[in-house]
Amino acid sequence: MRAQEFQNTLQGPAIFAGVGVHTGAYTRVAVRAAPADSGIVFVRTDVTDRDNRVPVSGEAVTKTQLGTVIENAAGVSVSTIEHLMAAMVMLGIDNAVVELDGPEMPIMDGSSAPFVQILDRAGRRPQDAPRRYIEIIEPIEFIDGDKRATLTPSDHFEVAFEIAFDSAAIGRQRIDMVMDERAFRTELANCRTFGFLHEVEYLRSIGLARGGSMENAVVIEGDRILNPEGLRRPDEFVRHKALDAIGDLYVLGAPILGRFEGVLAGHGVNNQLVRALLASPKSWRYRTLVTELAQAV
Known part of the structure; x- marks a missing residue:
């Protein structure tokens, strides 16, 4: 495996939309560039009355029935993140803000391939910080x-x-x-x-x-x-x-x-x-x- 030495973020925004497999809700998503060492953060743009930022971490996972759900201390959650997360880690995206206007990531075709294509179109930009x-x-x-x-x-x-x-x-x-x-x-x-x-x-x-x-x-x-x-x-x-x-x-x-x-x-x-x-x-x-x-x- 050719390991990458430096962190990456997106060159430009990745915009897409689709239905959630469990909620059936139509959700719009924008994956945007983020500073080095900031990791992956989901932002629920439809939530305005409390903290709507949900940083990804092992402890943030609150449910695992039929998908991975993360939640912040304010009770704001994002579900079915795993297919996008797989695409981001394997394409070398270390830092990104994922804005979405609903509670669940779109399922797309049920695989990671659509996310790979979307991230490819956005492009990848290297950052000065070393990858950990x-x-x-x-x-x-x-x-x-x-x-x-x-x-x-x-x-x-x-x-x-x-x-x-x-x-x-x-x-x-x-x-x-x-x-x-x-x-x-x-x-x-x-x-x-x-x-x-x-x-x-x-x-x-x-x-x-x-x-x-x-x-x-x-x-x-x-x-x-x-x-x-x-x-x-x-x-x-x-x-x-x-x-x-x-x-x-x-x-x-x-x-x-x-x-x-x-x-x-x-x-x-x-x-x-x-x-x-x-x-x-x-x-x-x-x-x-x-x-x-x-x-x-």
């Missing part, structure tokens, strides 16, 4: 029954994931790869979220999945895939789970130098791993490559 990586120096693990997520030392960012479903449409799938910008663009970015038809019907009965459709998710009924176009990849399901995990890890505020492995994990387990890492400072350290390059000269 989270280097894993001791293994960290979170286990919940048969679900597991781990971070272990590695010279690269590696992602491995395994899922298993009774449905013959999915079965057992596993991927294991070194993950950099090129690999993300070609191997993961276009892999969509998925769900079972009976689950979608239940979620709608309790007020969720209002914006979900075969336009933005792979829908399975029994052993059949209902989407007329089928899958984008034979193992699209596990690849999307890996994409989710990359976005969920970026709430740490820095890219990772280490190996992530998830087994039957989801947003909740991913965030518990994030919290376990934050609670174990001996297991990781910040590392910048600028100092190392200067010493090598």
Whole structure:
């Protein structure tokens, strides 16, 4: 992996809009440049009576059912951030302000590919500050029954994931790869979220999945895939789970130098791993490559 030495923000604003998969609300979004060392901050422009800035952090995650939700001390929240977060970390965007006029990020086509295209159009601008990586120096693990997520030392960012479903449409799938910008663009970015038809019907009965459709998710009924176009990849399901995990890890505020492995994990387990890492400072350290390059000269 060719690690980047300096931080980046956007060259120009990235403007887009769409419906939220759970709220069904149409939301307009503008991703704008931000100063070095400011991280990713979401701003709810529709909230004017209290603090509407929601900085991303591991502790800011308050809900993980069917997506990652962050919330500030004033109770202002933003949901379903993980697909944009995955695109930003893998495209090397360290600092940005994400303005949106609703409670949920647009789902777009259910993958990160639209966000990659939007960020590409906006462009990337280097900044003077060195990029900080989270280097894993001791293994960290979170286990919940048969679900597991781990971070272990590695010279690269590696992602491995395994899922298993009774449905013959999915079965057992596993991927294991070194993950950099090129690999993300070609191997993961276009892999969509998925769900079972009976689950979608239940979620709608309790007020969720209002914006979900075969336009933005792979829908399975029994052993059949209902989407007329089928899958984008034979193992699209596990690849999307890996994409989710990359976005969920970026709430740490820095890219990772280490190996992530998830087994039957989801947003909740991913965030518990994030919290376990934050609670174990001996297991990781910040590392910048600028100092190392200067010493090598």
